[in-house]
Amino acid sequence: MFRPWGGTYRRLMNQIHVWTREGWSVELVTFRDGEMFYPDEMPSSVACVHLGTRGKFATALALWRYLRRRRPRVILSVNHITNMILAQVSMLPDTGAKRFLSVPNTFGESEKLAAEPLRRERKFRQIRRWYPRSHGVIAVSDGVRDDLVDTVGLKGVTVQRIYSGSVASSTLERARESVDHPWLTNKTCPVILSAGRLVPQKDYPTLLRAFARLRERREARLIIVGKGREEAALSVLARELGIEGDLDLPGFVSNPYAWMARSDVFALSSRWEGLVNVVMEALGLGVPVVSTDCPSGPREILADGRFGTLVPMQDPEALADALDRTLRGEGPTFEREDAVRPFRAETAARAYLDFFGLASPGQGMPR
Structure with missing residues (x-):
């Protein structure tokens, strides 16, 4: 059965193919009703770990336990909900994993947030409080980066623009x-x-x-x-x-x-x-x-x-x-x-690794 997973997961899938081809070990971690996206295209070496949780606090705790058990060098989240959960893991004892948050869209331009000023400011406060607890934030465009810094007011963390790898062979x-x-x-x-x-x-x-x-x-x-x-x-x-x-x-x-x-x-x-x-x-x-x-x-x-x-x-x-x-x-x-050229999967995948501070596959997830 096919599902409309959306652009964020398509870009991530393209980059996963590059990472696994180059020898990196990748695992997907999901919660709520999460499942492996694009299962027919996922490399066979990629495992899907379902935490079996729903609430943010329970998920953050389960994710912390997973990180302690698996000891990856890096964990990446891909939307605001997972960004918040991963940032909250920082309140627990250090697992050794660097935490990176990815932002795929502008918050300041959201019509829904613009129509609800109190909700908009509440979300902005969340971002300003929790995102700096990560090791870095990835914005998919200069516009998204400018929105985070100038409109949301995010400070205290490096916000790096990396174009996502949408163009693949x-x-x-x-x-x-x-x-x-x-x-x-x-x-x-x-x-x-x-x-x-x-x-x-x-x-x-x-x-x-x-x-x-x-x-x-x-x-x-x-x-x-x-x-x-x-x-x-x-x-x-x-x-x-x-x-x-x-x-x-x-x-x-x-x-x-x-x-x-x-x-x-x-x-x-x-x-x-x-x-x-x-x-x-x-x-x-x-x-x-x-x-x-x-x-x-x-x-x-x-x-x-x-x-x-x-x-x-x-x-x-x-x-x-x-x-x-x-x-x-x-x-x-x-x-x-x-x-x-700037949007090829290979270009994006290597830019992510550079931002993560990973120099060779031997520094990734243990196989």
């Missing part, structure tokens, strides 16, 4: 697989693709309104891959705009790369991001990109517009114009390798 291999969709296998007009959870952050209503304007000028089709709570509302909006016949919402697909590789342009309409996997993957597959200039990932990935077209957020007309120009072949021209 397996991406190109899977892109060659077949696709069971008539718009892509028997293409009669250009296809615009977008991918991501159907949630307010991605602002798909703006993309639909832009597509409706584009359809007034030329024939085209739009596919949005992903699931989420806005699916019904998007279907209603598509009918109101008269584009339902040229829009498909197929839900989660196990291999989006094959769909992406057969599209004519990749569109991102988000209102905020940390670092955007799908934009980096599209570049790696040679697919032209049109993206909103949202904080903070797209401008960094597209090098201020050198590798793709940036448009203002929530501006359907500007987005429609950019899509039209790109479909006419008027987007930026560049060498693909120049665009993807």
Whole structure:
């Protein structure tokens, strides 16, 4: 059974493959209802250790016991909940493991937090109190790093920007697989693709309104891959705009790369991001990109517009114009390798090891 694990785990999976190839021993530690992500792709040498806990305190205690037993040199957490748990392990006797926290998104740009000032300040206080108890914090983009330092006010700990390894050789291999969709296998007009959870952050209503304007000028089709709570509302909006016949919402697909590789342009309409996997993957597959200039990932990935077209957020007309120009072949021209080099899995995996202070596989988890 396939599950939409999301960009954070996709990037981590790419880096795990590099680490294990280079001789490092890796274990996954989960709690609550956690399970191994992308189990069909996980290297056979990687074990999954389930703590069997739910609450933060119980999980921190169980994690401390695990660290005392296994004695790894480094442990990495990948989102705010696990960051908090790992930081709280610092209150217990030292296990010898260096604790590193990873932040995949901006806190200051979160619409939910912005709408609830008390909750926003409470979370910021948590970060300012607990994150400095780690040995280092990894931000996936310059924008995320600036958000932590300037907006959240994080001090007393090194915050290192390391671009995540979204572009891997397996991406190109899977892109060659077949696709069971008539718009892509028997293409009669250009296809615009977008991918991501159907949630307010991605602002798909703006993309639909832009597509409706584009359809007034030329024939085209739009596919949005992903699931989420806005699916019904998007279907209603598509009918109101008269584009339902040229829009498909197929839900989660196990291999989006094959769909992406057969599209004519990749569109991102988000209102905020940390670092955007799908934009980096599209570049790696040679697919032209049109993206909103949202904080903070797209401008960094597209090098201020050198590798793709940036448009203002929530501006359907500007987005429609950019899509039209790109479909006419008027987007930026560049060498693909120049665009993807910073985001290759090998580059990221080695940058993580450097930040961890690990020089050779012999310093990793005992086998």
